[in-house]
Amino acid sequence: SYELTQALSVSVALGQTATITCEGNNIGSKSVHWYQQKPGQAPVLVIYRDTNRPSGIPERISGSNSGSTATLTISRAQVGDEAEFYCQVWDGSPAVFGGGTKLTVL
Amino acid sequence: EVQLVESGGGLVQPGGSLKLSCAASGFSFSGSAVHWVRQASGKGLEWVGRIKIKADKYATEYAASVKGRFTISRDDSKNTAYLQLNSLRTEDTAMYYCTRLGAPADALDIWGQGTMVTVSS
Numbered sequence: 001s002y003e004l005t006q007a008l009s010v011s012v013a014l015g016q017t018a019t020i021t022c023e024g025n026n027i028g029s030k031s032v033h034w035y036q037q038k039p040g041q042a043p044v045l046v047i048y049r050d051t052n053r054p055s056g057i058p059e060r061i062s063g064s065n066s067g068s069t070a071t072l073t074i075s076r077a078q079v080g081d082e083a084e085f086y087c088q089v090w091d092g093s094p095a096v097f098g099g100g101t102k103l104t105v106l
Numbered sequence: 107e108v109q110l111v112e113s114g115g116g117l118v119q120p121g122g123s124l125k126l127s128c129a130a131s132g133f134s135f136s137g138s139a140v141h142w143v144r145q146a147s148g149k150g151l152e153w154v155g156r157i158k159i160k161a162d163k164y165a166t167e168y169a170a171s172v173k174g175r176f177t178i179s180r181d182d183s184k185n186t187a188y189l190q191l192n193s194l195r196t197e198d199t200a201m202y203y204c205t206r207l208g209a210p211a212d213a214l215d216i217w218g219q220g221t222m223v224t225v226s227s
Contacts, residue, residue, distance in 0.1 A: 048208075048212070090212070
């Protein structure tokens with residue numbers, strides 16, 4: 001079955017740019033979706049189909065996908081961005097999630 | 107308001123059963139596939155299964171870890187999806203979320219707040 005690998009944690013200084021990666025075999029040929037989950041809350045879709053933002057998601061959040069790595073970028077990081085981030089692809093019908101990356105804003 | 111609201115979670119003994127509900131409002135429920143995702147405490151997201159729409163014959167599919175024990179159904183007249191959990195194991199203890207597969211995003215764009223299932227003697 002398909003697997004997605006994420007770093008356990010990423011730290012970023014306040015106001016700087018955070019980069020969260022998601023690795024998978026030829027992931028660039030798949031559509032990647034990203035979810036943000038804050039403590040005690042349900043996940044929220046922040047990027048769909050590699051680069052698209054749902055309504056209400058700030059332009060500071062962007063995505064890309066190529067080769068074996070998909071990337072979520074958060075510019076001008078704020079304390080309110082602290083959360084767990086999950087990448088996800090479809091492996092046929094089942095959804096496959098990465099293990100999640102905890103973003104800490106210092 | 108577009109939302110999904112789960113209910114039915116609780117404490118159950120190993121080997122027991124539970125039926126979760128997912129009530130939808132604010133969008134065309136009958137036109138949307140519904141997925142269930144669970145999350146054990148302190149762990150990541152795990153896909154449980156999904157049910158498609160009537161046009162796709164309400165086709166279901168399940169994760170290997172729950173296949174044969176869990177059943178997803180829906181009642182479009184009530185805008186509600188269900189997750190029947192049978193032969194429960196301690197490792198099924200988790201928060202269970204229902205989610206909508208949105209179009210054209212092809213992503214899980216609406217999530218409920220979750221309902222907690224605890225399997226313990």
